Amino acid sequence: MGDRVILHIDCNSFYASVEQVFRPELAEVPMAVCGDPEGRHGIILAKNEKAKAYGIATAETIWQAKRKCPELVLVPPRMDEYRRFSRRINAIYADYTDMVEPFSLDESWLDVTGSQQLFGDGKTIADTIRRRVREEIGVTVSVGVSFNKVFAKLGSDYKKPDATTVFLREDVPQKVWPLPVTSLLFVGRSAAATLEKSHIYTIGDLARADRELLVRLLGKLGDTLCDYARGLDDSPVAKLGDSREIKSVGNGMTFRRDLASEEDIRLGLHVLCDSVAHRLRRSGLRGWTVQVTIKDTNLKSITRQTTLPRATDLSSEMLEAAMALTLANRPAAIRMLTVTVSGLTDDTTGEQTSLFAEEQLPDLDNRRRLEHTLDRLRDRYGWSSVRPGATLQNNLGIDESAPRGADDET
Ligand SMILES: [Mg+2]
Structure with missing residues (x-):
C-alpha cells in the first residue's frame, strides 16, 4: 500500500492576520495582538510581519516588545471573530x-x-488551498x-508565510533529521533539556537513540517521540465533525501522597480542570455539567455532578464547581480525583449573556483571554511551561502530566 x-x-x-482583514491599514505598521494591552504585563499573542522585523516574539511581554519597537500598535484579541474565521477556513479544507x-x-x-x-497530488492540493484561503479569506x-x-x-513550520513544504519518505534523512528536537510535536522545554543531557539535539539523534533509553528518560513520551522521529506515526486524521461525537472530556490523577488540606485539593483540581479546559477549547467545545469522582484511601469512590449556569470551556469556572462538589463530599483523605465535563455543545457563539449580570462580563472576557493565552504558550512551549506556581513546590506528583492526545475522551 502506498x-x-x-x-x-x-x-x-x-x-x-484576521485583524488586518478588518483594518488593512494595520498591515502598514508594526502591530501585535496581545492580552491586556493596558497593563505592561500583557503578553504578545500574535504579531504581523512588520513587527516580526523588529524581532518581536510571541509570548514575550508587552514591555519587552515595546523596548524593541516603541511605536508598536497593540490590538486586543477578539476570540469570537477568530473562531468565525476558523470555521470558514476549515470549510474550504472540507472541499x-x-x-x-x-x-x-x-x-x-x-x-x-x-x-x-480529483484534485491532483498533495503539493497541488496544498497550493490550491493556500491560494483559496488567501483570496477568499x-x-x-x-x-x-x-x-x-x-x-x-x-513541514508547515519549516517555511512561512504562504509556503508549501513537502517531506516525502525519502527526504527524511536529509531534510527532517537535521532539524532540532524542539521542532517536533510535544517536545517542550523540559523534555528538550532532558534529551540534551543525553546529547540528543536533532530529530536524527532522537531517531537513532535507543528506545529503552528514551523511555527511561521521558516515560511514555519517550516511546512516542521515538516513533515520531523514526517516521512511525500512523495516527489517523479524524473526520470533520467527529468532535461532536465526543460525549465528555475528563482527566484523573492518583496523587503521590493523599490530599488532606483544602489547599491540596484546590491544587489537584486546578491541574485537572486546566487540562480538561484546554482540551475542550482545542475541540471548540463547551460543557454544561461538571462531574467529580473522589477516591478515598480505601479506594472507595463517590461521583457527584452539578450543572453550571452556562456551558463553559474555562478552567476557572470548572474549578469553582469541582471544588464545591469535592468539599461537600470530602473523605478524610483523598487518593485520586477525576474531573469530567459533559453536556457538551459546540455552540460557542454568544455567551448566553442573558443569564449573567452585565458587570460580570468584563471579568469573564478577561478570564477567557488569559486562558487562551495559556493555550498558546502551551502549544508553543509544552504543557509544563505554564503551571500553577504551587505545583512547583508540592510533593503531590503533579509534574509533567501533560494532557496529550485524546486519551480519556469518550
Ligand atoms: Mg499559526
Missing part, C-alpha cells in the same frame, strides 16, 4: 476531503490520500505535506 498524503495547514500570524482534523483554531490536518485523482497559510501527521506539522 504512503498516505497528509497536509498540515497553519494560518500565519492568525490573530494578527478537498472529509478528513479534516482541527488541532487548534489556526491549525488543521487533512488526509487527502483519496482526493488526488484574506489570510495566508503555510502547508506541510508528508506521509504522517507529525512530519506534515514539521
Whole structure:
C-alpha cells in the first residue's frame, strides 16, 4: 500500500492576520495582538510581519516588545471573530476531503490520500488551498505535506508565510533529521533539556537513540517521540465533525501522597480542570455539567455532578464547581480525583449573556483571554511551561502530566 498524503495547514500570524482583514491599514505598521494591552504585563499573542522585523516574539511581554519597537500598535484579541474565521477556513479544507482534523483554531490536518485523482497530488492540493484561503479569506497559510501527521506539522513550520513544504519518505534523512528536537510535536522545554543531557539535539539523534533509553528518560513520551522521529506515526486524521461525537472530556490523577488540606485539593483540581479546559477549547467545545469522582484511601469512590449556569470551556469556572462538589463530599483523605465535563455543545457563539449580570462580563472576557493565552504558550512551549506556581513546590506528583492526545475522551 502506498504512503498516505497528509497536509498540515497553519494560518500565519492568525490573530494578527484576521485583524488586518478588518483594518488593512494595520498591515502598514508594526502591530501585535496581545492580552491586556493596558497593563505592561500583557503578553504578545500574535504579531504581523512588520513587527516580526523588529524581532518581536510571541509570548514575550508587552514591555519587552515595546523596548524593541516603541511605536508598536497593540490590538486586543477578539476570540469570537477568530473562531468565525476558523470555521470558514476549515470549510474550504472540507472541499478537498472529509478528513479534516482541527488541532487548534489556526491549525488543521487533512488526509487527502483519496482526493488526488480529483484534485491532483498533495503539493497541488496544498497550493490550491493556500491560494483559496488567501483570496477568499484574506489570510495566508503555510502547508506541510508528508506521509504522517507529525512530519506534515514539521513541514508547515519549516517555511512561512504562504509556503508549501513537502517531506516525502525519502527526504527524511536529509531534510527532517537535521532539524532540532524542539521542532517536533510535544517536545517542550523540559523534555528538550532532558534529551540534551543525553546529547540528543536533532530529530536524527532522537531517531537513532535507543528506545529503552528514551523511555527511561521521558516515560511514555519517550516511546512516542521515538516513533515520531523514526517516521512511525500512523495516527489517523479524524473526520470533520467527529468532535461532536465526543460525549465528555475528563482527566484523573492518583496523587503521590493523599490530599488532606483544602489547599491540596484546590491544587489537584486546578491541574485537572486546566487540562480538561484546554482540551475542550482545542475541540471548540463547551460543557454544561461538571462531574467529580473522589477516591478515598480505601479506594472507595463517590461521583457527584452539578450543572453550571452556562456551558463553559474555562478552567476557572470548572474549578469553582469541582471544588464545591469535592468539599461537600470530602473523605478524610483523598487518593485520586477525576474531573469530567459533559453536556457538551459546540455552540460557542454568544455567551448566553442573558443569564449573567452585565458587570460580570468584563471579568469573564478577561478570564477567557488569559486562558487562551495559556493555550498558546502551551502549544508553543509544552504543557509544563505554564503551571500553577504551587505545583512547583508540592510533593503531590503533579509534574509533567501533560494532557496529550485524546486519551480519556469518550
Ligand atoms: Mg499559526
